[in-house]
Each structure stands twice: as structure tokens, then as C-alpha cells.
Amino acid sequence: MPKQNNVFKEAYNRCLRLFETMDALPSEPELATRLAISRTTVRAVLKRLAEVGVIEWDKRRKQLLRRPEPADYFPDGETESLSEIIERNFMRRILAGDRRAGMQINELELARDIGVGTSAVREFLIRFSRFGLIEKRPNSHWVLKGFTREFALELTEVREMFELRSAHAFLALPAAHPAWAELDRVEADHRRLLADFGRRWNEFSELDERFHRLVHSASRNRFVVDFYDVIAMIFHYHYHWNKTNEQLRNRVAVEEHLDYIAALRSADPARLEASCRAHLKSARETLLASILPEGPAEAAAGELAEAPAAS
Amino acid sequence: MPKQNNVFKEAYNRCLRLFETMDALPSEPELATRLAISRTTVRAVLKRLAEVGVIEWDKRRKQLLRRPEPADYFPDGETESLSEIIERNFMRRILAGDRRAGMQINELELARDIGVGTSAVREFLIRFSRFGLIEKRPNSHWVLKGFTREFALELTEVREMFELRSAHAFLALPAAHPAWAELDRVEADHRRLLADFGRRWNEFSELDERFHRLVHSASRNRFVVDFYDVIAMIFHYHYHWNKTNEQLRNRVAVEEHLDYIAALRSADPARLEASCRAHLKSARETLLASILPEGPAEAAAGELAEAPAAS
DNA sequence: CAACTGTTTTTTATCGAGAATAACTATTGA
DNA sequence: TCAATAGTTATTCTCGATAAAAAACAGTTG
Numbered sequence: 001m002p003k004q005n006n007v008f009k010e011a012y013n014r015c016l017r018l019f020e021t022m023d024a025l026p027s028e029p030e031l032a033t034r035l036a037i038s039r040t041t042v043r044a045v046l047k048r049l050a051e052v053g054v055i056e057w058d059k060r061r062k063q064l065l066r067r068p069e070p071a072d073y074f075p076d077g078e079t080e081s082l083s084e085i086i087e088r089n090f091m092r093r094i095l096a097g098d099r100r101a102g103m104q105i106n107e108l109e110l111a112r113d114i115g116v117g118t119s120a121v122r123e124f125l126i127r128f129s130r131f132g133l134i135e136k137r138p139n140s141h142w143v144l145k146g147f148t149r150e151f152a153l154e155l156t157e158v159r160e161m162f163e164l165r166s167a168h169a170f171l172a173l174p175a176a177h178p179a180w181a182e183l184d185r186v187e188a189d190h191r192r193l194l195a196d197f198g199r200r201w202n203e204f205s206e207l208d209e210r211f212h213r214l215v216h217s218a219s220r221n222r223f224v225v226d227f228y229d230v231i232a233m234i235f236h237y238h239y240h241w242n243k244t245n246e247q248l249r250n251r252v253a254v255e256e257h258l259d260y261i262a263a264l265r266s267a268d269p270a271r272l273e274a275s276c277r278a279h280l281k282s283a284r285e286t287l288l289a290s291i292l293p294e295g296p297a298e299a300a301a302g303e304l305a306e307a308p309a310a311s
Numbered sequence: 312m313p314k315q316n317n318v319f320k321e322a323y324n325r326c327l328r329l330f331e332t333m334d335a336l337p338s339e340p341e342l343a344t345r346l347a348i349s350r351t352t353v354r355a356v357l358k359r360l361a362e363v364g365v366i367e368w369d370k371r372r373k374q375l376l377r378r379p380e381p382a383d384y385f386p387d388g389e390t391e392s393l394s395e396i397i398e399r400n401f402m403r404r405i406l407a408g409d410r411r412a413g414m415q416i417n418e419l420e421l422a423r424d425i426g427v428g429t430s431a432v433r434e435f436l437i438r439f440s441r442f443g444l445i446e447k448r449p450n451s452h453w454v455l456k457g458f459t460r461e462f463a464l465e466l467t468e469v470r471e472m473f474e475l476r477s478a479h480a481f482l483a484l485p486a487a488h489p490a491w492a493e494l495d496r497v498e499a500d501h502r503r504l505l506a507d508f509g510r511r512w513n514e515f516s517e518l519d520e521r522f523h524r525l526v527h528s529a530s531r532n533r534f535v536v537d538f539y540d541v542i543a544m545i546f547h548y549h550y551h552w553n554k555t556n557e558q559l560r561n562r563v564a565v566e567e568h569l570d571y572i573a574a575l576r577s578a579d580p581a582r583l584e585a586s587c588r589a590h591l592k593s594a595r596e597t598l599l600a601s602i603l604p605e606g607p608a609e610a611a612a613g614e615l616a617e618a619p620a621a622s
Numbered sequence: 623c624a625a626c627t628g629t630t631t632t633t634t635a636t637c638g639a640g641a642a643t644a645a646c647t648a649t650t651g652a
Numbered sequence: 653t654c655a656a657t658a659g660t661t662a663t664t665c666t667c668g669a670t671a672a673a674a675a676a677c678a679g680t681t682g
Contacts, residue, residue: 027625139665223466316643352643370656419632451633625682626679627680629677631675640665641667642666644663645661646659650654651654651657652655652656
């Protein structure tokens with residue numbers, strides 16, 4: 001079974017969503033641009049829509065016959081890409097389940113458990129390795145280094161270094177730079193969120209990433225920007241699984257962000273430094289608090305795993 | 312033709328080299344440890360050695376029949392691993408050959424040109440992408456971002472941030488830490504190199520990496536340490552292909568290293584800062600000098616390549 | 623004739639197979 | 653008995669095949 005047509009299915013769903021509020025149907029190239037897919041897939045989607053009776057399609061005469069209904073959509077599970085499936089499964093395993101450091105990771109077993117080919121798992125692991133949580137023993141297995149306290153400290157150390165530098169670089173951006181406009185929008189979204197916090201507090205995670213990526217982008221340095229992928233990945237799963245005090249934590253973070261944004265606008269480096277540091281400190285503490293304290297048993301397991309590698 | 316047996320061949324060659332000066336043949340597990348391979352491969356090697364008549368092998372009675380001759384060795388080229396072959400080819404293409412930024416990279420074409428399977432190329436590109444020189448358009452091609460001036464500046468910016476911090480962390484290492492002993496050895500090797508510089512100056516590249524990795528290791532931060540892989544890769548190919556003033560550059564660098572080492576020993580943060588900065592500055596200038604100045608044509612090419620990505 | 627549609631070619635994403643290798647288990651002989 | 657060896661099983665690494673998706677090419681139409 002080579003390649004699932006999840007690009008098609010996902011595009012089909014997004015197309016339906018589009019047609020719920022759209023009357024004049026756009027041309028094939030325009031749809032392709034809108035959905036960020038190739039025209040080949042657009043035509044497949046249109047063909048199916050015509051078959052199902054949502055639209056009438058004769059060359060360049062396209063007409064909406066009826067509004068899409070919930071039953072028209074493909075189920076969520078089928079639109080997920082293979083790498084997303086693998087990532088979700090893998091992260092659940094190492095963050096939630098049996099996450100002993102030093103544990104071996106078996107490509108074949110992972111592939112069988114998730115129900116995908118080994119190549120997909122291999123490529124995922126290679127991509128994932130840049131996050132520093134796993135390490136390859138050539139011609140042999142992968143070693144799980146574990147989402148440990150050390151990992152969190154190393155991560156936040158670099159994060160703080162990069163973000164402080166980026167924040168200062170932000171100050172130096174010319175007033176006409178689009179980042180300032182985006183900062184306005186991000187701030188407005190923060191205030192909107194705060195106004196209805198009781199209901200929408202769980203939207204914070206997304207906003208958090210958007211704000212910090214904006215700050216990092218001011219560094220104009222691909223290594224700094226790319227490093228945020230590591231942070232985003234960790235925080236994504238962290239937000240996803242660690243629910244203790246979540247609402248309060250998020251509320252504090254929103255306030256800190258607003259202070260941080262004000263500091264960026266103040267053009268006062270000292271104030272920015274203080275505000276940025278304060279926020280980074282509480283982010284670090286939150287992350288550290290979510291990590292189970294490790295006993296010496298864990299360290300021993302790590303050493304045990306180290307030994308057979310040499311032989 | 313699945314999988315080249317280059318681990319076997321390389322182990323075979325190293326085994327021959329071992330047997331040139333060895334009389335009592337060791338056991339299988341011991342040989343495996345010595346050659347850092349599995350016993351299975353050791354047995355394959357022994358089997359072949361017996362077939363060729365270098366040894367006699369009956370269960371646990373092994374005997375050397377004759378000394379290995381040059382003709383017994385496998386040719387060197389065949390001992391290179393697949394990923395090394397791909398890396399070398401790829402780097403030659405983008406650093407030496409047609410290195411227009413924005414250029415598309417075609418997996419299939421690369422695989423055909425190099426003469427390997429597509430999976431090997433895919434996996435290489437995924438691994439290589441963390442160096443920030445290429446970027447994937449999902450479901451589509453890779454884009455070469457190019458070894459440009461911007462790349463070099465972004466690389467050195469992070470490098471300087473990390474190395475300064477690591478150098479200061481080095482000062483704080485306890486006197487008993489093994490890094491100080493390694494620093495002694497590295498310094499001694501620098502002096503030895505300097506004593507016979509006219510002949511051995513091209514050994515500097517290796518020593519350079521060893522020294523800087525030692526400094527970075529003091530950070531005790533996997534992201535800092537791993538980042539040196541990017542630097543090492545770039546400098547490796549840079550040393551390999553840019554031969555202008557090479558000897559002089561290396562000599563200057565050796566002197567700077569010695570000053571840097573002395574500064575580490577001085578326990579004087581201000582002196583260390585100055586010495587480290589001076590060396591990093593000249594490293595940056597050397598790297599920048601090796602990059603061809605880019606005209607506006609290059610930037611235009613980059614923009615052109617950006618456009619079709621959306622469609 | 624520019625934008626669109628129809629058709630064909632190329633490339634990517636994924637799986638399964640098989641050689642090379644590692645890991646595990648049983649055996650042997652001093 | 654126990655360390656070294658022999659035999660067996662499991663896993664990684666690589667390739668080739670195939671469907672999905674993208675891209676290129678070739679006609680159409682207002």
C-alpha cells in the first residue's frame with residue numbers, strides 16, 4: 001500500500017470548508033494556490049465533489065449545488081499525514097509512557113506498533129534526532145536519552161541566550177518593519193484572549209508560539225529561528241499532557257507577554273532585559289516542574305545502556 | 312544490489328594490518344572489541360582470511376600461515392560508507408560546482424548521478440537539512456539555500472555566542488576535570504605541529520576541530536556541542552577546497568590557539584574574552600573571504616525559486 | 623493572447639524484500 | 653563449570669517497485 005492519499009483528503013476537507021461560505025467557485029489554479037496543493041490534486045478534489053453532488057463541474061463552468069454537510073467530510077484520522085501519526089505515537093511513548101532514559105528504540109517494533117513501514121519510522125527518527133532526545137548508534141539501535149531535567153536545562157539555557165539576543169535585535173528593527181505590525185496583532189490577540197479567558201484560555205499555546213517565533217525572527221538568523229522548533233515541539237507536548245495548574249500558568253504567561261511586548265515598545269534595553277528574563281525564568285520553572293524527579297536508578301539504566309555499545 | 316559490505320571490507324583491512332605485527336591470534340570477542348564491530352562480522356572476516364590462506368581456522372584453533380601482503384587488502388575506495396559518498400558528492404556540487412542559491416534539488420537525479428538508491432539520498436538530505444543549507448518543500452523538492460555570505464554570518468554569530476560561553480564555562484571546571492589534561496595534550500600537539508610546521512601544517516585542520524570541540528564540551532550542553540557539527544562540516548569542506556594562503560592562515564590560527572589556551576589557563580576572564588574574540592574574528596574573516604561575492608543576480612534567482620513553491 | 627482546462631511526464635512518499643550486521647541462545651571442551 | 657565457540661534469530665540498511673502528488677506540457681476558450 002504505497003502512499004496514503006491524505007493530501008487529497010485533507011485538501012478535500014479544506015475545500016468543503018471553503019465552499020461553506022463561498023458562492024462563486026474559483027478557477028483550478030486559484031484553488032491550488034489557496035489550498036497550497038498542486039492542480040492535479042485540485043482536479044481530483046473537484047472530480048470527487050462533482051461525483052458526490054456538491055458541485056456541478058463542466059470545464060470552466062463550476063456551480064455549487066448544495067452547501068457541504070458534516071457527513072461530506074473525511075474523518076479526521078484519515079487526513080493526518082504519516083509523519084504526524086508517527087510523531088504523535090512516538091511522543092506519547094516517550095513523554096507519557098515508559099520513558100526510561102537509556103532505553104533502546106527499535107525501528108521495526110515501532111513500525112509494527114504504529115502500523116507503518118520501517119522507512120517512514122527511520123526517516124522520522126532521523127528528523128527527530130535534531131531535537132537531542134535520541135541518538136543513533138550506527139548500524140545498530142537508537143538510544144533514548146530521555147526528557148530529563150538535564151535536557152530541559154540545556155534547552156532553556158540556549159533558549160534564553162537566543163531569545164535575549166533576538167529581543168534586543170527586535171528593538172533595532174526600523175519602525176516600518178512588518179514585525180511591528182505583527183506585534184500589534186499579537187498584542188491585540190492577547191487582550192482578546194484575556195477578555196474571555198475563562199472560556200478561551202486553552203488557545204494560549206498557539207498564541208505563545210506565534211509571539212515567541214515573532215521575537216526570534218528578529219534575529220535574522222536561521223539557526224536561532226530553527227532552534228525554536230525544538231522549543232515548540234517540547235512545549236507543544238508539554239501543554240498537551242501536563243494539565244496541572246494549566247489555566248493559572250497560562251494566565252500568568254499572558255500577563256508576562258503583555259509586559260514583554262510593552263518592554264519591546266519602550267525601546268529601553270534595560271527594561272526589555274528585565275521583562276524578557278522574568279518571562280523566560282517562569283517558563284523554565286514551569287517546564288522543570290513538569291519533569292518527574294529522577295532517582296539514581298535512572299542514571300544506572302543510562303550507564304547500562306552505554307556499555308554494550310562499545311562491544 | 313542491497314547494501315554494500317563496506318563495514319566488512321574495512322574491518323578486513325584493519326584486521327590484516329593488525330596481523331602484520333601479531334603472532335598469537337586473539338579470540339573472536341576480543342577481535343570484535345579491537346575492531347569495534349560485531350562478532351558476526353569478525354567471523355565473516357576470519358572465514359575469508361582462511362579461504363585466502365592467510366590463516367588456518369578450525370574452531371578455536373587459529374594460526375597465522377603467512378604475513379598479509381598489499382594485494383590482500385581491499386581497495387581503499389570501497390571502504391567508504393554510503394553516506395560519506397553521498398555527502399562528498401553533494402558537497403562538491405554545492406560548494407564547488409553549480410551552487411546557485413534557490414536551485415531545486417532533485418532526489419532522483421542525485422541518486423542516479425551518484426549511483427545509489429533514492430532512500431539513501433533522502434535520508435542524507437534529511438540529516439543534512441539541520442545544517443541550514445537546504446530546506447524541504449513538503450511533498451515536493453528540496454531548495455538549496457546556498458553557501459552564501461548570509462549563511463556564513465549566521466553561522467559565525469551563533470558560533471561566537473556558543474564558544475564564548477563555553478570558554479568561560481571552561482574556566483570554571485575543577486582542576487581535576489579531565490578536560491584540563493586533554494588541554495595539555497592539545498597544547499603539546501600544537502607545539503609539536505609548530506616545530507615541524509613546514510611539513511605538517513596540513514594536519515592543523517584536525518587539531519583545530521579537536522581543540523574547539525574540547526572547548527565546546529565545557530558547556531555541558533548538547534545543543535552547543537551538537538552545533539559544532541555544523542561548524543566542523545563547513546570548515547572541513549572549506550579547508551578541503553579553499554587553498555589560498557592556506558599555510559599562512561593555519562600558522563596564524565595555531566598561534567591564536569596557543570594564546571587562547573594560555574588565556575584559559577590564566578583564569579582571567581577578561582584575558583580569555585579578548586583572546587577568544589580575536590581568534591573567532593579571524594576565523595570568521597577567513598571563512599567570509601572564501602565566499603565569492605554575490606551579485607544581485609543571485610538574489611533574483613532566490614526570489615524566482617520562491618515563487619513556484621506556493622503553487 | 624492570457625488565463626484556463628486537459629493530458630502526459632516526472633518526482634515524491636511509502637512499502638516490502640533481501641543482504642549485511644547485531645543480538646541472542648545453545649553447545650563444547652579444557 | 654565456564655569461557656570461548658557455534659548456531660539461530662532479529663534488526664538495520666539499502667534497493668526497487670508502485671500509487672499519490674507535483675510539475676511540465678499541450679491544447680482551448682472567452
